[in-house]
Amino acid sequence: MTAGDDTDFTIDDELLARARIHAREVLADHALEIDRDALEWAVTTRARRRAGACRWDADREVATIVLTRQAYERYDWPAFAGVVRHELVHAWAFQCFGESGHGPRFREQAATLDAPRHCQRFSAPRYVLRCLEGECDWHARRHRASRPVKAPAQYRCGECGGRYEVEHGESGRTWTTASGFGGAKSALGEEW
Incomplete structure (x- = not known):
């Protein structure tokens, strides 16, 4: 310049x-x-x-x-x-x-x-899905409010087929249903 x-x-x-x-x-x-x-x-x-x-x-x-x-x-x-x-x-x-x-x-x-096969994450996920079955440690990360995030009761754990919950990363709020998603979103307002 x-x-x-x-x-x-x-x-x-x-x-x-x-x-x-x-x-x-x-x-x-x-x-x-x-x-x-x-x-x-x-x-x-x-x-x-x-x-x-x-x-x-x-x-x-x-x-x-x-x-x-x-x-x-x-x-x-x-x-x-x-x-x-x-x-x-x-x-x-x-x-x-x-x-x-x-x-x-x-x-x-x-x-x-000397190229990595996978790259490290550069941002924290907005949502974490976690299995509710005691012995299962399955979890998944999501950055967007996909269908499994919005309506978790319609989906199952990727490992054992059990139910899972979704956690909003910043607030720690969790839900297991579509109405729970709506309630968390409403309660958080602008913090969502």
Whole structure:
């Protein structure tokens, strides 16, 4: 940016610049063949669980690495650089094979780049579902009020099939029915 330039350099610009530079360095140091002309980059502020994602447009044969701003703000750079490497492995798999997952091919390439198989969470879940059966320790995290959050009585534990409760993370309020969800939401008002 030059003096008198009205263009603001945003955090998204910084994130993308650092990610592209890191990707260029990684690709120069490793034998991972990625067509950089068929690689696009984007930033999202909507993601709540994923620090990054790689989308494949088969018609254009273009991989788009989408990075989450909140994760960039919360992680230190080495952790976020791991996210970039993780998504580069997905881009490589999409470009070479037209699909990508976290199976053996992914694990092998991720190991060569020192890329994590899974990334640490960068935000606390808004809701936690917990089994009510004494011996079962099943739980699930949710960031949005999905149907199992809103009407837990209609669903069952993912492990034992028992009933579960939902806890609102910030308040600690719990419910096991749709009316319980409505009551908690009403009671919390703006704190919801």
